[in-house]
Amino acid sequence: MKRAVAYVRVSTAKQGKSGLGLEAQRVGIAKFAEAEGLELIAEFQEVETGKGADxxxxxxxxxxxxxxxxxxxxAVVVAKLDRLSRDVAFISALMAKRTPFIVAELGADVSPFMLHIYAAVAEQERAMISQRTKDALAAVKARGVRLGNPRIRQAQEAxxxxxxxxxxxxxxNVLPIIREIQATGASMRKxxxxxxARGIPTARGGTWAATQISDILKRSAV
Structure with missing residues (x-):
């Protein structure tokens, strides 16, 4: 039986706490794995937006x-392509890592070329929604309606x-990985x-040091 790793993601903490979005993804991945004869050897769960170059x-x-x-x-299996990203460049960067991923919704036989096409369509859809929002705001402004947030201080606090x-x-998101590593007796430096070594960057995209591990552990203890 072939093996695979499952990855599920929601964009907000509220979605993560409800568990509904994550559970739907798990069900979809489980059904796909059963149909394709895949053994899911691990699952990784994330609460984070898929937007942005970083x-x-x-x-x-x-x-x-x-x-x-x-x-x-x-391979890594996801329920839907947007659980990875709607960004073509992001999908291309994942492909460049040479680790295959499968989108359950699209099927096991979808080629990398078609994945690019699906990602491009999703990216265009997102761009069109953004443009419609900008056009609507411009129309409101043209009617003399004042836009913006008059409560600057509250906005800064938010x-x-x-x-x-x-x-x-x-x-x-990173704490379970740290604890898994430290369960082997590894020091903060190790x-x-x-x-x-696993290619997991810090929050700012850099490399890890012992002090950053300490900061994460202190934050989790608060």
Missing amino acids: ALNKRPQLAAALSEAKRNDC AAERRTAIAKDFAA TAAALN
């Missing part, structure tokens, strides 16, 4: 899934809270080296 850097669980799949010479939430989400 999206991969912000998704340590995806990096861990790719590393596990590479170690076992198998932005700071958002940055804190992003940091907490990243810590929550844990940092193991994360770097």
Whole structure:
């Protein structure tokens, strides 16, 4: 029986807490694996947005899934393509890592070329939605309606809270990997080296050091 690694993702902490989006993905992947005769040897779960050029850097669980799949010479399975990304460049970057991934919704035999096509269509759809929003705001402004947020201080505080939430989400995603490594008796320095060896970047896209491992563990203890 062929093996595979499952990867599930939701974009917000609220979705993650409800469990509904994650469970639907698990069911879809499980049904696909059964139909294709795949043994799911591990599952990696993430709560993080798929947007942005640095999206991969912000998704340590995806990096861990790719590393596990590479170690076992198998593919990563996702329920839908958008659980990876709607960005063509992101999909291309994943393909460049030489670790195959399968989109259950599309089937096991979809070629890399077709995956690019599906990603391009999804990216275009997102761009069209964004443009329609901009056009609507421009029309409202043309009618003399004042746009923007008059409560600047509240907006700044909300932005700071958002940055804190992003940091907490990243810590929550990478913490299980750190604990798994430290369960072998690894020191913080060796844990940092193991994360770097697996290709898992820090929140800012850099390499790990012992002090950063300590910060993550302290954050989890708060």
